[in-house]
Amino acid sequence: MSFVQIQCTRCKSVFRDRAGRLQDGYSRQCPSCEVVLFFAEDSQHPFVKRAMRNARKARKEQREAEAARRVAPEPRAARSFAGRGRSVDRED
Ligand SMILES: [Zn+2]
Numbered sequence: 001m002s003f004v005q006i007q008c009t010r011c012k013s014v015f016r017d018r019a020g021r022l023q024d025g026y027s028r029q030c031p032s033c034e035v036v037l038f039f040a041e042d043s044q045h046p047f048v049k050r051a052m053r054n055a056r057k058a059r060k061e062q063r064e065a066e067a068a069r070r071v072a073p074e075p076r077a078a079r080s081f082a083g084r085g086r087s088v089d090r091e092d
Helices: 046-071
Strands: 003-007 014-018 026-029 036-039
Touching: 003 046, 036 046
Parallel strands: none
Antiparallel strands: 003 014, 026 036
């Protein structure tokens, strides 16, 4: 599970929370000043925006990593250079 950094909008202290939780409608307390931070997609606060953007990115990367593991257990060697040097069929 990946974590993202959150900066408190009141005391500016930085803490971490799971990327999976940090979604629209989520709220949590700052561990140092105990203010409740609300995370919404339409939030205007740059700290909240940044945290949500990072969480979205982390979730996406995690999803892709899981998908890659499932789909391709062995990575295919990139051998797509076969076409080079081969003469193109000419019609005339
Ligand atoms: Zn705080």
